[in-house]
């Protein structure tokens with residue numbers, strides 16, 4: 001991979017699965033336990049804020065008990081050693097990429113460890129529960145919501161993502177089912193831009209047929225192997 005200069009990596013729940021964080025659509029995944037429309041939409045928050053806040057309080061607490069796995073660590077190694085452009089675009093709201101040591105991480109679906117105030121629009125670091133309506137650290141209003149992008153809301157920093165794709169020589173998708181747009185469309189955007197595409201996933205995804213190459217297996221096996229390949233050129 002010597003002619004690779006700029007890399008965009010998309011990660012999904014599958015990269016955190018072996019850390020013990022539930023994926024959404026695998027057997028036993030989150031969307032088998034909860035209906036999306038009951039906990040992950042603005043309408044759900046309007047209709048039953050306690051249910052939504054309890055759901056995210058549970059996820060926020062659980063995430064803080066998990067550790068990065070070998071896939072997160074390999075991507076952090078690549079981030080720290082890669083001299084070209086590298087952007088890890090994650091759909092995940094956990095901070096395992098960062099805790100493994102990655103810094104060029106973009107959370108397009110938000111992050112569990114922020115609170116977003118509906119009164120003053122400020123986002124503050126947040127690790128505790130929200131069910132008791134704690135005051136916003138910036139303005140004191142009891143108007144905090146999870147800083148997570150819900151269905152029907154715009155993902156964050158899309159311009160930066162498309163800019164990185166336009167400059168990329170390689171697009172790698174890791175641990176995502178290709179079920180949710182716009183992330184699911186990045187592989188097609190990349191192909192139209194002439195960018196080489198690689199998928200590392202446990203099972204074939206809804207987008208596998210778009211990739212130049214798909215490797216099937218657990219992220220903790222595939223990602224370190226791929227990172228070694230790309231670092232040794």
Ligand code: APR
Pocket residue numbers: 011012013014015017018023024025026029091092109174175176177178179180200201202203204205217218219220
């Ligand atoms: N290693 C690699 N891939 C894995 C592993 C693993 N150990 N375990 C599961 N996977 C793969 C599955 O094969 C599946 O393709 O990870 C993918 C998980 O898919 P989803 O559960 O749909 O998660 P994701 O693609 O991240 O969902 C996208 O949907 O619900 C919304 O906002 C939510 O960000 C999420 C988005």
